[in-house]
Amino acid sequence: MEPLQVDVVHFYPKENAEPHNTLKFEAVNDENPTTTIVRRGQPFNGVVRFTRPYDDNDDIVQLVFTLGDKPSMDTQGSMYLKYDSVPDIHSWSAKLLDVQENTLSFVVSTPVTLPVGCWTLRVVTRQKSSPARQIYDFEQDIYILFNPWNPDDQTYMEDKSLLQEYVENDVGKVWVGPIKTTRGKPWFYGQFDAVVLPACMFMLDRADIPFHQRGDPVKMTRTISRIVNSNDDAGVLVGRWDGEYEDGTAPSEWTGSVEILAQYLETQQEVPYGQCWVFAGVVTTVCRALGIPSRVVSNLVSAHDANSSLTVDKYYTETMEELEFDPNNPQGADSIWNYHVWNDVWMARPDLPPGYGGWQAIDATPQETSSGMYQCGPAPLEAIKQGVIGVGHDVEFMLASVNADLMRIGRMILTKKPFVFDPLGDEDRQDIIGEYKHREGSASERMALMNGVRYSERAKSSESHHQCLLQRRQGGHCQKSRRENLRWTKSTRGDQRSGAS
Template sequence: MEPLVVDVVHFYPKENAQTHNTNKFEVVNEENPTVTIVRRGQPFNGVVRFTRAFDENEDIVQLVFSLGDKPQMDTQGSIFLHRDAVPDKHAWVAKILDVQGDTVSFEVSTPVTVPVGCWALRVVTRLKSSSAREFYDFDQDIYILFNPWNPDDQTYMEDTALLQEYVLNDVGKVWVGPIKTTRGKPWFYGQFDAAVLPACMFMLDRAEMPFHLRGDPVKMTRVISRIVNSNDDAGVLVGRWDGQYEDGTAPSEWTGSVDILAQYLETQQEVPYGQCWVFAGVVTTVCRALGIPSRVVSNLVSAHDANSSLTVDKYYTETMEELDYDPNNPAGADSIWNYHVWNDVWMARPDLPPGFGGWQAIDATPQETSSGLYQCGPAPLEAIKQGVIGLGYDVEFMLASVNADLMRWRKDPESESGYSMVDTNNYHIGRMVLTKKPYVFDPLGDEDRMNITAEYKHSEGTASERLALMNGVRYSERAKRYFAIAGNLNSDITFNLREIDTVSIGQDFRITVDIDNTSKEGRNIKAALSATSVFYNGVKAEVVKKVEGKVFVGPGKHEEVSILVKADDYLPKLVEYCNMKISAMAIADETKQSWADDDDFQILKPNINIKFNEDLILGQPATAVLSFVNPLERALTGCEFRVTSAGVAGRTLRLAAPDAPPHGLVSAELPVQPKKLGTINFVATFKSAELKDINGAVSVEVFEG
């Protein structure tokens, strides 16, 4: 008798996908799927057919699963087929379910900590009475993913209903824009697209992440935060913030992650260009594809504390002209971003004291190095909230992002440090932290917006919020010095910069400062007002208008100073996303009391309207009409729409549109042919030479014919 020879091995990709919550992956839904996608710590079924009948008393069948090119103990599972095998959450087990002549049905169980990735299988057969062996190499991919449905997996989420959102939902929203006009930008994650899992494997290999560490979600998400940016290791996206994107794709044009990951996999080159929400969108796609619950988080008015003082410091000359550098930190100035977007990922943290599991912040936007590389997190939200900055990883940086104090300093030759404090603002940073509400998708409105500020910090101004920040300050010598000075400010004049709520593109607006003198003497005030166009990360682009002047405010009197900014002043100087900063500074001649404030707002643009002329029927052609009204006094040229949807043939379609006259309709027709039933989502962006970053989305039902 000779050892068994394997004829065929089959893993029932469709059936296993049903029980493993992997049935949304495109590759398992093909007519004859050749890729198996399962979750760790949970049994899956297979069958093997030999060229002769299987003899249980004489034949030995060994399954050898391996990950990577040099399998070690942690990246190899070597198991024998047994009738009486007992599943064990810490071991590889193969149990015989049924024998029919030459065909054996079996069930494989994997350890709940097994590394995640694309595993290979070799079948080794021999006889009990002989050492001669036969080998069979299975030529199909077997992906083993994290299993947040399994209570023993580190990524387990007790409220498993939420996994419908945080692992299985392939479309979402990212909140972008300044605090008063922030809006949800639809984003197509597309984690089930055929290109995504291979792209994830390529990323992890490019990051040179050891295979045996790929079962640990703490290490995995830290590596993901590093490899989604290209700064250290030819990662996925090149970050760029200066408006110059001609040799790549402008960040505002992307509609989702799949095009980016597919291009990265295909070219094996970094993809130009990304900004924070693009990095965050790709991170969520990668995490959800691998089975790590993830959400995109937007922090409105976000601090970048460049010198670990837990403050954001702005410096002014003696006459209150703002300095564009930090005299105390030659490496770089602190900055305030209109908004900044990162990710939360869900996991237990057995590496930390109890109480720090759950949501963890990671940030793939390259701002600061951590352990020498551009990576950030995972930082437990609970540690950020309590100001426990000694825990891994990067809690201090994230604490400053959401809760630093804004401090302003004026050059002062009489002060010991050379600067005296103008004022301190405890409320400015981290105004609101937003994410998408589970189970809701509102393509045009804000019904799906969820405020999670309370998960990141205690309510501003409460004793708990001050204590958490001071808890962080206590561990930092530098921060102690900054906060010590903040206690000694007095003033008899109050200033107020009026906030601007909404300005539609093409409208004029006015900057106004109210000045109240509460003293018994008159005051001569020197004031400066300016409007500047800014990139969303706080970098100034161009001064749109600036005025300086003097005003006398009598004892107990109220005065106001203001300037009008016309559309013709700002339109030529707007940069991407149309963010504006208005700044006001003042100093009293008599007392040298000084004041400064600024406010950010966005010039608003229209949304794309997406309408269908008929009901959508599976497999039948239909037409989508995309349109909006040109808000400008000038024509739009070089118009192009870009549309992404999972439910139609072709991933992303580009659509040229005719030039649009001033205040005329911009419109294009898109032929669509739905390829799946139920709700499908369309995400669109628009660009032209004169107007960019216009967005729209719609959810529609597809019916049977």
């Protein structure tokens, strides 16, 4: 007798979607859905039908799940269908539930650290009495995503009600404009649109992040912050700020992410044009689609510290003529934006000492390179707040953005309030400044900034300048020489730019 030959494999896309919190994805709501979307570390059901009855004494059925074209221990799960299979959150398993002549029902369990992406399935059958094999390749998509509902997942959010906002809500707001006239701009994230997950897979492939790293939300969000801008690797959006948008779409004309991602996937070319709120909107779409809790954050009066001094510096000659450049950093000068928009993403940080899990800042707007590429974060908000810049990634840059040593940096830090949407007003506005910094001018806030200075080589070189500013804020006097003051004077206005970065 020949090995079993597969007739049909089916994974009940809609039935599995409900317990996996993926029922909102359009792909599983087709009349006859062929795409399966589940979350890692959680069992899902399937069935396989063969062309002849299954013989429990002789037939062997093996399921082989693979991610990418070069399978490794981390990107391949191989298991035999058995009645006595025991699920384990750290490994693959497939438990045989029922046999009805030629039809086998089973449940698959995946590791809670599994790389996320579009997995393929091969069914291999053979008999104990013969080495001959039959191979069947399942041609439908099986997406396995992060699972923030699972306490063992690194993206787990203990207050599960908030996942309705930060993973499942496909409509939100981005606050744009100067502090006196800032307004909430509605944004359609559309993470459940049929085009989004394929676009995410294309993005990750274009970013060339190894498949075995795609289960780590730290590496994934850092990669997302890089690939949403086009500066390094033909990413999604081209940034432009000069007002010349005739050969593309003006940033202000975008109202959501789906059209951008669809154009990127279809053309496989960078999409013109974006600015900070557009980058942030696309980042939230990608993160929520993959299962990483995310929110858009608007910082009103935002510093760009180009030289890692944790200050916004202006330089003068000895005759008090202002220099238009930073003599220590010819590539760019410090500046202040009326507002700047980035993202927070939620995860545990087992790579860091305890206390740095939770919200992490990432920024997809290309401003400064980090490890040689235009990427930023994830930087723990707790580290930013306390000025602990020795933890990864880019805490120093984010600390300066919200608390550079100038009195009016980071006046408000806004995001959408969970479970509220006010299309005509600002009742859905939430100021989260307390999560980023201590009260302006307080001893804790000063200490946090001085902590940053203490651990920053560039900032330490101007530490006497920081001490001078600290004395001034506390009503004291600076004892620096006039010559030193001329070189290190800070403008109380900085380089005020209009618009967003």
